[in-house]
Amino acid sequence: MRVLVVGGGGREHAVIRKLKEGNADLEILCAPGNGGISADAEIIPVSATDVEGMVALAKERQADYVVVTPDDPLALGMVDAMKEAGFDAFGPTKAAARIEASKVFSKNLMRKYGIPTAGYEVFTSPETALAYVRENNRYPTVIKADGLALGKGVIIAQDEEEAKAALHHLMVDKAFGESGSRVVIEEFLTGVEVSVLSFADGNTIVPMVSSMDHKRVNDNDEGPNTGGMGTIAPSPFYTREAAERCMEEIFLPTMAAMKAEGCPFSGCLYFGLILTEDGPKVIEYNSRFGDPETQVVLPLLDGNLLEIMQACSKGCLSEDMVHWKKEAAACVIEASGGYPGSYEKGKRIEGLREDGQADGVMVFHSGTKKTDGVYYTNGGRVLGITACAPTLKEALAKAYEGVERIGFEGMHYRRDIGAKALKGCEE
Numbered sequence: 181m182r183v184l185v186v187g188g189g190g191r192e193h194a195v196i197r198k199l200k201e202g203n204a205d206l207e208i209l210c211a212p213g214n215g216g217i218s219a220d221a222e223i224i225p226v227s228a229t230d231v232e233g234m235v236a237l238a239k240e241r242q243a244d245y246v247v248v249t250p251d252d253p254l255a256l257g258m259v260d261a262m263k264e265a266g267f268d269a270f271g272p273t274k275a276a277a278r279i280e281a282s283k284v285f286s287k288n289l290m291r292k293y294g295i296p297t298a299g300y301e302v303f304t305s306p307e308t309a310l311a312y313v314r315e316n317n318r319y320p321t322v323i324k325a326d327g328l329a330l331g332k333g334v335i336i337a338q339d340e341e342e343a344k345a346a347l348h349h350l351m352v353d354k355a356f357g358e359s360g361s362r363v364v365i366e367e368f369l370t371g372v373e374v375s376v377l378s379f380a381d382g383n384t385i386v387p388m389v390s391s392m393d394h395k396r397v398n399d400n401d402e403g404p405n406t407g408g409m410g411t412i413a414p415s416p417f418y419t420r421e422a423a424e425r426c427m428e429e430i431f432l433p434t435m436a437a438m439k440a441e442g443c444p445f446s447g448c449l450y451f452g453l454i455l456t457e458d459g460p461k462v463i464e465y466n467s468r469f470g471d472p473e474t475q476v477v478l479p480l481l482d483g484n485l486l487e488i489m490q491a492c493s494k495g496c497l498s499e500d501m502v503h504w505k506k507e508a509a510a511c512v513i514e515a516s517g518g519y520p521g522s523y524e525k526g527k528r529i530e531g532l533r534e535d536g537q538a539d540g541v542m543v544f545h546s547g548t549k550k551t552d553g554v555y556y557t558n559g560g561r562v563l564g565i566t567a568c569a570p571t572l573k574e575a576l577a578k579a580y581e582g583v584e585r586i587g588f589e590g591m592h593y594r595r596d597i598g599a600k601a602l603k604g605c606e607e
């Protein structure tokens with residue numbers, strides 16, 4: 181069987197390694213992939229956003245199954261295009277991917293179906309938006325671009341000046357193009373953040389083990405936002421009671437809402453949640469696996485990922501296909517000097533074996549290139565060093581041991597991944 185995986189980051193690397201488990205004879209193609217992925221799959225230089233090119237590749241290589249993981253191709257309708265061309269594919273349709281691609285769509289969906297989220301208003305004119313912020317006069321206030329914005333479309337303004345600058349940046353300067361032609365202004369929520377990824381087949385939803393991302397670049401959650409600097413799973417804050425409430429008040433209602441809107445969700449539905457004093461609320465939905473959440477969640481999966489994915493696309497997912505190891509996982513991201521700002525590429529990576537791995541840890545490659553058997557940096561987030569162990573404390577110790585041994589010039593990483601969660605374990 182031949183599977184084509186679309187994308188080329190640490191998330192895709194984690195997906196590919198799990199797909200191979202228990203499916204030894206699986207042939208995996210990955211486009212565009214990266215240097216580290218080339219040890220686990222055949223990489224092919226087709227851009228993840230090239231819908232026609234990807235369909236042509238699936239035809240040429242006669243793919244039996246296609247897995248579309250990144251947000252952009254999903255929003256562009258790559259799954260629809262694959263299905264039209266006769267390929268079975270994992271991921272939501274273009275209409276269902278709006279749950280991530282349009283904040284206005286997702287906020288209106290939550291309002292219409294009574295799914296708990298931050299209060300909000302939508303604006304299409306910068307003047308009206310600013311007038312609202314002034315009249316409301318409550319800070320911090322959260323300003324979000326409607327469309328995809330490389331994870332940079334959310335601004336938390338601490339005062340009127342910052343709100344004004346944010347609205348200008350998104351709506352007048354159009355820093356993210358048409359993504360900023362509409363904005364959502366919402367209430368600031370406080371509480372612990374939890375990510376819950378789930379498998380969904382249009383009707384049935386099966387949540388994965390919970391996880392916790394660390395979005396800011398520096399220790400103590402300081403500095404600018406990044407794509408994610410490290411993750412742990414499961415989150416000790418996500419209690420059984422919280423999980424039950426989320427299922428009842430958020431997960432099942434979201435599946436029902438999408439179906440009622442004529443766009444049932446199939447694929448991986450990601451719930452970005454905040455556990456507030458009034459209960460769990462949705463901060464955001466993603467229509468895909470999170471990165472680097474996937475690097476800690478999938479290693480804990482005790483089940484056949486290929487069969488689960490196929491069940492999602494066929495509409496026959498069941499809870500008993502999905503089990504979790506009673507372990508904890510931690511992932512620390514090694515990033516290029518300067519990231520999330522500008523950075524240099526092409527630094528030689530030390531400490532990896534020929535297959536891009538290292539003893540005692542799993543290494544997921546986010547941005548690497550391989551030339552003559554040597555790995556070089558090729559992106560902002562470069563490697564995700566992941567370890568599993570019976571406890572979170574041990575998983576973190578193992579992951580950081582790996583980090584000590586693997587590195588490159590200018591590298592930086594957070595030294596406090598999991599610190600908050602460890603405290604939560606003790607409480």
Ligand code: AMP
Binds near residue numbers: 331332333367368463
């Ligand atoms: P997003 O890009 O949608 O994941 O948002 C980035 C980050 O902004 C989230 O991880 C939260 O930490 C924060 N955030 C977004 N919306 C809110 C909100 N309504 N209240 C508090 N924090 C928020």
Ligand code: GLY
Binds near residue numbers: 407
């Ligand atoms: N780590 C957050 C995301 O994938 O959106």
